[in-house]
Amino acid sequence: MINQLSLNEYQKGLADEKLLGIHCKKCNQFSFHSSVVCKHCGSTELETKNFEAAGTIKTYTVIRVASDGFEAPFVVALVKTDSRIHVMGNLDIDPDSVGMELIGKRVSISSKKVNPDPYAKEVTHTLKFVLE
Numbered sequence: 001m002i003n004q005l006s007l008n009e010y011q012k013g014l015a016d017e018k019l020l021g022i023h024c025k026k027c028n029q030f031s032f033h034s035s036v037v038c039k040h041c042g043s044t045e046l047e048t049k050n051f052e053a054a055g056t057i058k059t060y061t062v063i064r065v066a067s068d069g070f071e072a073p074f075v076v077a078l079v080k081t082d083s084r085i086h087v088m089g090n091l092d093i094d095p096d097s098v099g100m101e102l103i104g105k106r107v108s109i110s111s112k113k114v115n116p117d118p119y120a121k122e123v124t125h126t127l128k129f130v131l132e
Contacts, residue, residue: 004034005048013050014111014125021085023049030083052082053109054132057102062095070114077129079107089127106132 005020013020022031026043030051037044058078066072073095080086090112091102107129114126 006034009048011125014127017053017110019051019053019081019087019109019127020048021051021083022046030085032085032087051085055079055081055087055107055109055129057091057105057107057129058086060091060098060102062098077102077107079109079129081109087127089129091129091131093131108132 005022010020022033022035023029023046024031024038024041024043025045025047027038027041029038029040030049031039035046038046056079058080060075060077062073062075063070064073066074075091075093075095075098076088077091078086078088087109089109091098091107093102110128110130111125112128114124
C-alpha cells in the first residue's frame with residue numbers, strides 16, 4: 001500500500017501534539033518522510049503512525065542570526081527519537097547556558113507555532129524539545 005504523508009497532514013499532527021511519520025509493517029522500521037517503499041526492506045506495506053514523543057539529543061547548535069519568523073538566539077538540536085528516527089527542532093533552553101553536557105540528555109518532543117515567513121500564507125508548526 002502506497003502511503004503519502006502530506007505536509008498538511010504532518011502540520012496538523014504537530015498542531016495536535018503528534019509526531020507523524022511512516023512505519024513499515026514488514027520490518028518495523030520508521031521513516032520521517034513519505035515514501036512509496038520502505039527504505040530499509042523495500043516493502044510497500046506502509047502506514048502513517050504517531051512516533052514516540054521522546055528521544056535523546058545527539059548534537060545541537062546555537063543560532064545567533066535567525067531567519068524571518070524566528071527570534072535569535074535559540075538552540076536547534078538533532079534528536080534520535082525512541083522510534084529510531086532523527087529529527088531536528090528547537091530546544092527549549094536558555095542558549096547562553098548550554099554546553100556539551102546536553103549531548104545524551106533525554107527530551108520530550110512537542111511542537112510550537114511559528115509565525116509565517118514572507119513566503120508562507122499561514123502559521124506553521126515546528127518541533128520543540130524539552131529536557132526531561
